[in-house]
Amino acid sequence: MSKGTYYVTTPIYYPSSKLHIGHTYTTVAADAIARYKRATGYDVMFLTGTDEHGQKIETVAKAAGKTPQAFLDEIVGEIKDLWNTMEISYDDFIRTTEDRHKRRVQGIFMKLYEKGDIYKGEYQGMYCTPCESFWTDSQLKDGKCPDCGGPVQLMKEEAYFFRLSKYQDKLLELFETNPDILEPKSRINEMVNNFIKPGLEDLCISRSTFDWGIEVPIDKKHVIYVWLDALSNYITALGYPEEVDGKFAKYWPVDVHLVGKEIVRFHTIIWFSILMALGVPLPKKVFGHGWILLEGGKMSKSKGNVVDPVVLIERYGVDALKYFLLREYTFGQDGLFTNEVLLNRLNSDLANDLGNLVSRSVSMVEKYTGGIVPSPKESTAFDGSLIDTVTSASDKIDAYMNELNFSGALEEIWKVIRRTNKYIDETSPWALAKDPEKAPVLDTVLYNLIESIRVISVMIQPFLHHTSQAIWEQIGLKDGELTVWDTVTTFGLYPAGGTVQKGEALFPRIDIEKELEALEALSAAKRAEAAKANEKSESAPAKKPTAPFKPEITIDDFGKLDLRVAEITSAKAHPNADKLLILQLKVGDTNRQVVSGIAKYFDPEKLVGKKVVIVANLKPVKLRGELSEGMILAASDDETLALVTADIDDGCGVS
Numbered sequence: 001m002s003k004g005t006y007y008v009t010t011p012i013y014y015p016s017s018k019l020h021i022g023h024t025y026t027t028v029a030a031d032a033i034a035r036y037k038r039a040t041g042y043d044v045m046f047l048t049g050t051d052e053h054g055q056k057i058e059t060v061a062k063a064a065g066k067t068p069q070a071f072l073d074e075i076v077g078e079i080k081d082l083w084n085t086m087e088i089s090y091d092d093f094i095r096t097t098e099d100r101h102k103r104r105v106q107g108i109f110m111k112l113y114e115k116g117d118i119y120k121g122e123y124q125g126m127y128c129t130p131c132e133s134f135w136t137d138s139q140l141k142d143g144k145c146p147d148c149g150g151p152v153q154l155m156k157e158e159a160y161f162f163r164l165s166k167y168q169d170k171l172l173e174l175f176e177t178n179p180d181i182l183e184p185k186s187r188i189n190e191m192v193n194n195f196i197k198p199g200l201e202d203l204c205i206s207r208s209t210f211d212w213g214i215e216v217p218i219d220k221k222h223v224i225y226v227w228l229d230a231l232s233n234y235i236t237a238l239g240y241p242e243e244v245d246g247k248f249a250k251y252w253p254v255d256v257h258l259v260g261k262e263i264v265r266f267h268t269i270i271w272f273s274i275l276m277a278l279g280v281p282l283p284k285k286v287f288g289h290g291w292i293l294l295e296g297g298k299m300s301k302s303k304g305n306v307v308d309p310v311v312l313i314e315r316y317g318v319d320a321l322k323y324f325l326l327r328e329y330t331f332g333q334d335g336l337f338t339n340e341v342l343l344n345r346l347n348s349d350l351a352n353d354l355g356n357l358v359s360r361s362v363s364m365v366e367k368y369t370g371g372i373v374p375s376p377k378e379s380t381a382f383d384g385s386l387i388d389t390v391t392s393a394s395d396k397i398d399a400y401m402n403e404l405n406f407s408g409a410l411e412e413i414w415k416v417i418r419r420t421n422k423y424i425d426e427t428s429p430w431a432l433a434k435d436p437e438k439a440p441v442l443d444t445v446l447y448n449l450i451e452s453i454r455v456i457s458v459m460i461q462p463f464l465h466h467t468s469q470a471i472w473e474q475i476g477l478k479d480g481e482l483t484v485w486d487t488v489t490t491f492g493l494y495p496a497g498g499t500v501q502k503g504e505a506l507f508p509r510i511d512i513e514k515e516l517e518a519l520e521a522l523s524a525a526k527r528a529e530a531a532k533a534n535e536k537s538e539s540a541p542a543k544k545p546t547a548p549f550k551p552e553i554t555i556d557d558f559g560k561l562d563l564r565v566a567e568i569t570s571a572k573a574h575p576n577a578d579k580l581l582i583l584q585l586k587v588g589d590t591n592r593q594v595v596s597g598i599a600k601y602f603d604p605e606k607l608v609g610k611k612v613v614i615v616a617n618l619k620p621v622k623l624r625g626e627l628s629e630g631m632i633l634a635a636s637d638d639e640t641l642a643l644v645t646a647d648i649d650d651g652c653g654v655s
């Protein structure tokens with residue numbers, strides 16, 4: 001009988017081509033809790049997926065000469081392959097480009113719009129024309145586009161907004177009355193003091209400067225922008241709002257959204273407000289875990305450390321990598337990754353503690369009782385303490401797992417493993433074996449060891465399921481009645497008379513020094529390969545790939561431009577912006593001022609007298625306090641910038 005439902009999610013991943021072990025952290029954790037809940041009798045729904053919209057994808061795909069969909073299909077395939085290699089037991093994988101998601105996001109948009117929580121307004125921000133991107137002031141790098149490093153301009157566009165500000169008080173009250181909704185608790189203060197109390201602004205949820213997104217159902221010029229699209233996956237995968245009687249009724253509200261700490265803000269403030277606006281119950285919990293970091297650097301720029309999960313799995317196995325991630329780091333906190341930390345953990349916990357226990361015990365049964373597990377006979381002074389430790393562990397494990405303290409839960413299991421190893425030292429079976437009178441005691445010791453190993457093998461299943469199976473093979477058990485979670489509180493279920501058979505070492509001991517050298521060499525080879533590839537591309541005749549072309553326009557679109565020839569009568573640097581020049585222009589018999597982001601390319605003095613082409617009917621804007629009435633035309637050949645100049649003597653209009 002099911003104990004109830006349990007719904008757990010990971011964030012949906014940006015399809016970046018290579019996921020490193022930091023990325024796998026959330027998913028490995030979700031997999032462990034999903035497997036644990038299934039083992040302990042819950043009907044589990046574990047959702048993961050990919051977050052596939054946005055301008056970046058559109059641009060990168062075009063540069064690769066592919067359609068966004070074809071480009072994504074390939075990369076999403078790689079992500080799915082990785083999860084398969086890591087044996088991630090998800091129940092559903094949602095892609096935001098799937099029809100089921102797109103339709104349902106549009107349904108959610110309409111519900112919010114009809115309720116008055118979405119309205120049309122004007123978005124204002126710093127805009128990078130080549131990247132077609134808006135950036136906030138804090139995203140800019142030295143006042144320039146963080147992507148291409150080029151100049152940005154203050155621009156406005158029509159956009160749809162979600163009334164986030166309306167939910168400010170409700171959010172404050174929520175965190176006050178239901179602090180369990182966000183863990184670790186320290187993150188509540190961060191949300192309340194850094195974001196909610198200073199004031200929430202309405203959220204821009206549409207864009208009209210690119211196409212790669214879900215169409216706003218009432219306005220085809222716009223696509224839904226980022227968070228409304230991405231966050232909704234947690235309910236669209238359950239059928240909301242089309243089918244609310246099926247999976248949605250069964251699994252929502254979600255038991256836990258597992259997310260990295262940097263996206264807690266979106267998963268509480270924005271997501272909770274959207275759900276409140278929809279009248280949908282809130283998640284039971286959002287857990288913001290810490291980051292796995294490298295000394296002095298980002299994981300993506302790793303130097304000597306191997307952070308490719310596939311390489312680590314090839315060398316040490318899936319179970320070892322999952323165990324390491326869950327045991328080494330405290331889930332709510334940041335932690336440091338080095339090759340050395342990894343290898344030490346694998347040797348001490350897996351090769352020494354667990355591997356040795358199994359190999360020593362099985363060898364002794366083979367050696368002393370011909371491979372047959374005897375029935376227990378005469379007890380020893382240490383049995384009580386051993387049995388107590390073995391049978392009392394599951395309550396503590398359960399408490400830790402419910403707190404998502406994976407490291408605590410594993411430590412409880414390892415206490416049992418270490419207690420069992422200690423039992424071997426306490427009872428010294430090799431000494432008992434020398435004295436025929438002690439045979440009944442030896443039988444008890446051997447039985448207790450194998451039975452303890454059985455319980456351990458069941459308890460490690462949600463984390464190290466291959467290892468469980470390898471242990472069952474060695475102690476003559478099959479996946480069945482004696483390997484289910486319910487059996488871990490009862491000591492003595494292993495059927496006496498069962499046969500054991502030594503197998504390969506569960507986790508071969510690693511020679512740490514040698515292995516560190518091998519890993520260093522591996523990283524160095526990868527770096528050399530990358531440098532070579534770089535060199536090759538640098539010595540190639542075309543230094544940069546051709547920038548992607550913008551979407552087609554029609555002749556009617558083009559006809560809207562009023563192009564005129566203008567003479568530059570004066571040019572000077574903008575007092576408040578390094579990259580801008582203020583140009584005075586003569587257009588026919590009128591004068592006007594244009595502010596242009598060309599300071600990097602031209603000496604102002606040399607511009608005077610030049611006849612340039614301008615877009616004369618561009619809506620005037622103020623750029624850093626100076627009025628700009630139009631735009632001078634310039635074109636790029638990917639290397640430099642050239643002004644479009646007019647080969648005529650007078651300043652007549654050309655359009």
Ligand code: MSP
Nearest residue numbers: 011012013014022023025051230231259260291292
């Ligand atoms: N697409 C968004 C999430 C939208 S959810 C509606 C996103 N994607 S991501 O691919 O950038 O990140 C996915 C997960 O990987 C996040 O939980 C993130 O915190 C996690 N990690 C990425 N690098 C990490 C580490 N170095 N360490 C631990 N987790 C980190 O964000």
